[in-house]
Amino acid sequence: MNILEVEHLHVTFPARRGSIRASQDVSFSVKEGEICVLVGETGSGKSVIGQAILHLLPQSAMVSGSIRYAGEEILSLPESAFSRLRGHAISFIPQDPIGSLDPLMRCGRQVAEALETRGVPKEMRPSRVTSLLSALSFPDPDLVAVSYPHELSGGMCQRLTTGIALASSPHLLVADEPTKGLDYVSRKRTIEMFLDLKVKGTDSILMITHDLELADLIGDTAGVLYSGELVEFGPAAEVFGHPLHPYTKGLIAALPKNGMRPMRGVCPGLAALPKGCYFQDRCPAPCTTDLHPPMHDVCGRQVRCSRC
Amino acid sequence: MHYYLIKRIAHLILTLLIASVFTFIVVNAAPGEPAEVLARHLYTGLEEAAPPELIAKVADRYDLSKPLLVQYSDWVGGLFTGNMGYSILFKKPVSWLLMLHLPPTILLTTVSMVFATIAGIIFGVYSALHQNKISDHLIRAATIFFASMPGFWVAVMLILVFSLWLGIMPVAGYGWPLFIILPATALGLHAMVSIVRIMRTSMLETMEKPFVMFAKVKGLPMKKVIFSHACKNAFLPVLTVIGMSFGALLAGSVVIETIFSWPGIGEMLMKAISARDLVLIESTIMVIVFLFLIVNFVIDLLYHIVDPRIIYE
The missing domain is CATH 3.40.50.300 (P-loop containing nucleotide triphosphate hydrolases)
Known part of the structure; x- marks a missing residue:
């Protein structure tokens, strides 16, 4: 489906x-x-x-x-x-992890906000924030919770935004x-996480x-x-x-x-954009027509090229 | 932080010292011999010319015949020991006059600033959130209109409409809270329109920032995204405008206080200038400069509280 x-x-x-x-x-x-x-x-x-x-x-x-x-x-x-x-x-991992965290708010509160919208009661949130942060392999979750985003590294912010995005277990x-x-x-760690x-x-x-x-x-x-x-x-x-x-x-x-x-x-x-195929100027074997090629089936996949 | 505070206080004293030199030069360079103007004010009346013997006597009595450098060092030396001098016109110590007239001015400027800030933020945010809708266009047109109206004209119009035609506000005078509404509005209007414009631009910019997008992604309701994330961040540039506007507000208070017979230092300063009460003018200006510096000092410290990225070393 x-x-x-x-x-x-x-x-x-x-x-x-x-x-x-x-x-x-x-x-x-x-x-x-x-x-x-x-x-x-x-x-x-x-x-x-x-x-x-x-x-x-x-x-x-x-x-x-x-x-x-x-x-x-x-x-x-x-x-x-x-x-x-x-x-x-539906959840979203943004491309700019540092810019995606509010610079004026402590990280713990930003994580707590994500829990708030998932109906976690207020008194449960601090402990949930801590457990979520340790799950993201932060060695000192309580320190991260009271830090501001600019005090963290790019990789740490990346893990935070990813953690926030995954906190709702989205479909x-x-x-x-x-x-x-x-x-x-950090890149290797991110790839491992997706694997x-x-x-x-x-x-x-x-x-x-x-x-x-x-x-x-x-x-x-x-x-x-x-x-x-x-x-x-x-x-x-x-x-x-x-x-x-x-x-x-x-x-x-x-x-x-x-x-x-x-x-x-x-x-x-x-x-x-040029008329016809957008790739014509860089194509090693450009086609001669002015017609914009449509997507068409070629051996079980779709390709937008009139020569395939 | 301690080092920063010490540095800032040293800066403050240096700025005050430089301001005192400029104040002294400007006041003494104003056209008209101070002793002559003073003599007419005190003894002969404004229409008649004062006889030279009288001018000489006045100059002698109030130390106006001393060399300027001596006059300056007497005045500044006095300031350092807490003695602001003695007003010739009011026959009272300057510090006593300031104690009497400073509170109304501080009340008026504070109320104006609070009004300008609150109204400015509300209209600015509203305008940004309704970008290119009719309400946004109306607010922007109104800000341009009021920004181009001089404060004294606005003051007169407010009196005309609210006091004379509608009869719901007192024309002039000192009191709380009814009496302060018109002067505070007239005085704060310019600061308000600049805050509206800065807040609107800043809000529009902030709404496109990735962290606002991500706050939405968290599933936060729009109200929360706007108030706990966007507004707070958009407010930062407004803080600078507040500090700058405060200077304009103090300057504007001289005119506004005169129009509304508000018994502040502005009104006192006008009388002092026309009578060439030199020490009173100089000391009052120094107090105004001091107020401006202190407000901006406090705002710099506020930056640190609002924005954790700013650290003073």
């Missing part, structure tokens, strides 16, 4: 001239207990998808399409109705670049990342985004093992373990 279904999602931001199409015609689904990874470069519209699912986009964003959670349409839900899902059934977890800006040790979650196999996870190694390790299904649209989507082992779209091929070839051969060119700006 599909826990999350995204169909024809379009997200557009008004800009001084024209508009920025951050996400275009994105369709994919996540099955129950499955880990789906979306990979792409900075500016490929990855984070926008996660924010759209959780209704976290700024008011200026124009969103259309359909997002269904457990069969229920949630994109059009008003804030009052959606807030019963957010933080309960669907959206993780937005959980390894971004982390040092080697742990994968082994437990209870949660469905939508992971948004530019970390291909992480994506390859934990993903069941994988989607590759380029200039705001999906260019390839299918089983992770297939997508990373035998890429079909020239962009995915380029990404894999650019990995250090594959000889670090970078792709030529840069992504087109989202405000001025």
